[in-house]
Amino acid sequence: MSEGERPQRQRVVLAHRRGARMVRTRIEVQEQTQVGDALVRGLVRAQLGLALRLGAVVVFAVAGIVVLNRAAPDLMVFGMRLNWLLLAVLAYPLLYGVGRLYVRLAEQGEKDFVRVVDSEP
16 A cells, blocks of 8 residues: 555444344343343243143043043954054054154244344344
């Protein structure tokens, strides 16, 4: 650069408003302020509610098998008693499916939580 040339001016801009909000909300969650604590409690409450609802589905399904066994204890299907067939064929896929559903919905809840934490005011 010669003496007559001046360096080109550069414009310096502060962080965007959205970025400032993201950092502040994350700090509130990390430092466990009242706002951060309320957000985390909301997430835990949502996951507890999900677990209780899906647990109720499993309890009612197993109770249905017990009621069916009481109503028709000697009912045979394919040479087996129906209650054993239901326990062997229905119970495990039901438990697996409810478990997979819980994981998928819990992960969605966590993604929603992150979206709330990262959102603009």
